[in-house]
Amino acid sequence: MTNKIHLICNEKTVPLSENQTISLGRKGHGADLELSDRMISRRHAEINMRHDGVFIQDLGSSNGTFVNNKRLEPNTWTKISFDDMIRLASESIQLKQKEVNNEKPSANPSKFIGFKQAIVAKGSLSIGRQSNNDIVLDDPTVTRQHAQLSFENGSFWIQDLGSTNKTYLNGKEVKTKSRLKDSDTVTISFYRITLKDGAKDLRKESSAIKALSIQKKYPNNKIGLQDMSLDIPHSTFVALMGPSGCGKSTLLKCLNGENPATSGEVFIHGLSLADNFNLIKKKIGYVPQDDIVHKELTVYKTLYYAAKLRLPDDTALSEINKRIDKVINDLNLDQDKEKDIRDIKVGNLSGGQRKRVSIAVELLTEPTILFLDEPTSPLDPETIESFLKSLKKLAHSGTTIVMVTHKPEDLNYVDQAIFLGVQGHLVFKGPADLLTSHFEVQNIVEVYSKMSDLSVVSTYYQKPSKIGFKSTNNPEVKKEKPDSYWLQLYWLFSRYLNIKLNDKENLVLLLAQPIIIAGLVCLVFNKFQVGVLFLMAISAIWFGVSNAAKEIVGELSVYRRERMYNLNINTYILSKWMVLSLFALVQTVIFVTIIYLNFRFNTFEGFDDVYLRPYGQSVLFMFFISFSASLIGLWLSSAFNSTEKVMTVVPIALMPQIMLAGVMTKINNPVVEVLSFFTLGRWGTEGFARLQDKASSTLDSESEVVQSVLTSIPVQPPAQGTMEVASSALTVLDLYNSDLVHEGTLIGDVFDSFDMNLLVITLLNILFYVMIYYALKKKDSI
Numbered sequence: 053m054t055n056k057i058h059l060i061c062n063e064k065t066v067p068l069s070e071n072q073t074i075s076l077g078r079k080g081h082g083a084d085l086e087l088s089d090r091m092i093s094r095r096h097a098e099i100n101m102r103h104d105g106v107f108i109q110d111l112g113s114s115n116g117t118f119v120n121n122k123r124l125e126p127n128t129w130t131k132i133s134f135d136d137m138i139r140l141a142s143e144s145i146q147l148k149q150k151e152v153n154n155e156k157p158s159a160n161p162s163k164f165i166g167f168k169q170a171i172v173a174k175g176s177l178s179i180g181r182q183s184n185n186d187i188v189l190d191d192p193t194v195t196r197q198h199a200q201l202s203f204e205n206g207s208f209w210i211q212d213l214g215s216t217n218k219t220y221l222n223g224k225e226v227k228t229k230s231r232l233k234d235s236d237t238v239t240i241s242f243y244r245i246t247l248k249d250g251a252k253d254l255r256k257e258s259s260a261i262k263a264l265s266i267q268k269k270y271p272n273n274k275i276g277l278q279d280m281s282l283d284i285p286h287s288t289f290v291a292l293m294g295p296s297g298c299g300k301s302t303l304l305k306c307l308n309g310e311n312p313a314t315s316g317e318v319f320i321h322g323l324s325l326a327d328n329f330n331l332i333k334k335k336i337g338y339v340p341q342d343d344i345v346h347k348e349l350t351v352y353k354t355l356y357y358a359a360k361l362r363l364p365d366d367t368a369l370s371e372i373n374k375r376i377d378k379v380i381n382d383l384n385l386d387q388d389k390e391k392d393i394r395d396i397k398v399g400n401l402s403g404g405q406r407k408r409v410s411i412a413v414e415l416l417t418e419p420t421i422l423f424l425d426e427p428t429s430p431l432d433p434e435t436i437e438s439f440l441k442s443l444k445k446l447a448h449s450g451t452t453i454v455m456v457t458h459k460p461e462d463l464n465y466v467d468q469a470i471f472l473g474v475q476g477h478l479v480f481k482g483p484a485d486l487l488t489s490h491f492e493v494q495n496i497v498e499v500y501s502k503m504s505d506l507s508v509v510s511t512y513y514q515k516p517s518k519i520g521f522k523s524t525n526n527p528e529v530k531k532e533k534p535d536s537y538w539l540q541l542y543w544l545f546s547r548y549l550n551i552k553l554n555d556k557e558n559l560v561l562l563l564a565q566p567i568i569i570a571g572l573v574c575l576v577f578n579k580f581q582v583g584v585l586f587l588m589a590i591s592a593i594w595f596g597v598s599n600a601a602k603e604i605v606g607e608l609s610v611y612r613r614e615r616m617y618n619l620n621i622n623t624y625i626l627s628k629w630m631v632l633s634l635f636a637l638v639q640t641v642i643f644v645t646i647i648y649l650n651f652r653f654n655t656f657e658g659f660d661d662v663y664l665r666p667y668g669q670s671v672l673f674m675f676f677i678s679f680s681a682s683l684i685g686l687w688l689s690s691a692f693n694s695t696e697k698v699m700t701v702v703p704i705a706l707m708p709q710i711m712l713a714g715v716m717t718k719i720n721n722p723v724v725e726v727l728s729f730f731t732l733g734r735w736g737t738e739g740f741a742r743l744q745d746k747a748s749s750t751l752d753s754e755s756e757v758v759q760s761v762l763t764s765i766p767v768q769p770p771a772q773g774t775m776e777v778a779s780s781a782l783t784v785l786d787l788y789n790s791d792l793v794h795e796g797t798l799i800g801d802v803f804d805s806f807d808m809n810l811l812v813i814t815l816l817n818i819l820f821y822v823m824i825y826y827a828l829k830k831k832d833s834i
């Protein structure tokens with residue numbers, strides 16, 4: 053039996069060992085001593101026993117830590133003794149000396165000194181989120197059974213058990229069972245595991261953000277940020293301010309890895325951002341200036357799909373719902389008792405609520421740091437107050453928040469401020485209430501005006517000391533592939549389909565399009581002819597392009613944010629293409645059915661066999677054109693940065709489809725013909741003509757009649773006179789444009805079959821797919 057110091061709270065007792073830090077926090081958040089009072093912050097306080105006594109420090113909790121009724125300064129160690137009254141919010145804690153049996157190796161080695169012995173004794177230790185693991189890492193981004201440490205053949209080993217967010221050994225993903233040396237570091241989420249120290253939560257050990265001598269130069273040689281260093285402690289709420297264009301967003305993107313610094317290094321909880329980006333990015337929340345939510349989805353669906361796309365695959369629905377409830381509660385989103393906010397569409401929320409939903413999406417993964425770019429700009433003063441109060445509460449319960457703002461009054465809610473002068477100079481970092489005195493002015497507005505003058509800025513510029521710092525150039529940050537392509541594709545498809553189906557107005561318009569256009573075709577053409585086939589091809593192109601043109605550009609902020617997290621470009625494109633194709637199929641069926649029925653039952657007397665045929669193949673071919681045209685629309689949508697620009701270029705993309713199809717005018721110029729190879733208008737019309745001729749040729753006896761009807765119908769202006777309508781033996785192909793489909797053209801007979809038409813369209817699809825891919829990839833570095 054030995055005497056040991058214990059911490060006692062309610063019925064719980066935790067022994068203290070020398071050099072051991074015990075964390076205290078709210079139940080369910082992985083603290084060593086968990087307290088159930090809701091007033092307790094997630095990471096409330098820490099107690100540490102050293103050779104010279106026992107010390108306590110408050111970790112910036114919302115409701116404070118008290119020793120003998122005196123509130124402790126956050127992040128400052130205070131010595132405590134057996135007689136002290138220690139209180140965390142309303143929970144009392146006592147320090148006591150107790151007699152205990154000598155300990156045996158613990159089941160949870162993270163709380164045990166002999167970590168290596170524990171592995172040897174058990175043979176292997178499981179690591180994961182679920183409570184039955186030997187090492188429990190209570191973090192939503194950790195998989196239930198995440199990894200395993202083992203001792204075999206005289207060596208220690210680490211193996212990832214197929215976790216969603218991976219296990220890293222010295223910064224590299226553990227793909228196969230790997231030998232572990234004493235000097236190695238295993239990282240899972242923000243837990244660092246070494247054979248010497250066991251599992252440690254890095255968030256408790258070092259500053260949240262440390263930037264060492266970072267600089268940003270844009271490719272056009274414009275300086276985004278001048279050399280600067282920063283150190284942001286954990287659980288602080290920081291305002292990032294400065295005149296317009298001084299580099300606030302640039303700094304935010306350097307710190308969160310979206311657009312890394314050109315030189316220098318950023319550390320997040322002691323881990324190099326460049327070396328560990330794939331790990332760190334899962335624990336960073338970032339809400340850019342634009343909302344990162346879809347207006348068509350309800351709040352619940354928004355959070356549900358975000359959870360499905362970001363949390364480990366094995367997260368049960370009950371866990372997801374619990375997390376959704378928690379983030380809604382943390383952000384005070386459920387104040388309206390009349391209607392559950394979960395059921396309200398994001399588009400029907402106020403600006404402040406919408407911003408909170410964007411933040412809620414980010415909080416699902418329990419980020420350790422939250423970057424917010426001007427969240428208060430669109431909010432009214434009343435909303436700002438409650439909004440910033442909930443952010444402050446969030447920061448003091450463990451989430452470091454860096455918020456870009458222009459509003460001086462926001463400083464009343466933050467702990468620290470960082471101020472940038474023009475041209476990216478760091479001119480102030482420290483407690484927010486010292487900002488004006490630092491610049492010897494009366495108010496923040498004067499700080500702004502002083503820091504807009506370059507000559508004044510240089511006197512306040514805080515140039516970092518380079519002593520002992522080795523500069524790294526261009527820390528390359530790579531975007532990661534998703535954890536499962538199929539699952540990501542499934543959830544993206546499902547979310548996008550939901551968005552489209554929820555937009556009822558758009559749905560009605562989509563269905564009205566084929567009815568109106570096909571109706572007009574039937575009205576204008578009293579008999580079936582090549583002009584109808586041409587308009588079928590052009591309508592299919594129109595459906596495809598117009599349905600897709602706004603679909604990427606309209607959600608660029610969501611794309612960029614998700615891409616930073618783990619979005620794969622291919623699954624993204626495919627999810628869009630699949631949903632758009634479904635709509636294209638419905639539109640095509642409606643269109644072809646109307647055309648078919650009209651010309652089937654409304655024929656010239658004696659020419660009953662002249663109508664659109666075969667029905668099935670016509671539907672499939674028109675769908676194929678529309679499906680292919682969706683790619684043109686998606687390419688336009690990915691190549692430009694605003695919906696207005698895309699809508700301006702849509703007609704430019706559509707006109708060649710009409711002009712180069714060979715119906716309006718004969719194609720007899722080699723340059724124009726080469727251009728026509730790249731249009732769906734040409735291959736679509738030609739394909740329809742071939743289908744028609746194939747069907748007519750089976751009519752044997754009537755074939756001449758068929759052909760004569762086709763040729764006997766005058767082509768509508770302006771095509772009059774442009775077609776060969778000379779002989780009654782002509783086919784639709786002849787009517788269409790003999791130069792395009794017969795010998796004597798650049799490519800002669802090579803494409804003289806329907807199958808070849810399909811092949812060319814397929815090749816065009818590949819071309820456009822590659823173009824979309826690279827247009828989207830380019831957005832990574834912007």
Ligand SMILES: Nc1ncnc2c1ncn2[C@@H]1O[C@H](COP(=O)(O)OP(=O)(O)OP(=O)(O)O)[C@@H](O)[C@H]1O
Pocket residue numbers: 270271272274275276294295296297298299300301302303834
């Ligand atoms: N991708 C880029 N390429 C070139 N220059 C850029 C790029 N992004 C930003 N800049 C320039 O870097 C400077 C800082 O821009 P940044 O957007 O970071 O400023 P800001 O302080 O956030 O501005 P605001 O308050 O208006 O949002 C500006 O002069 C801007 O024109």
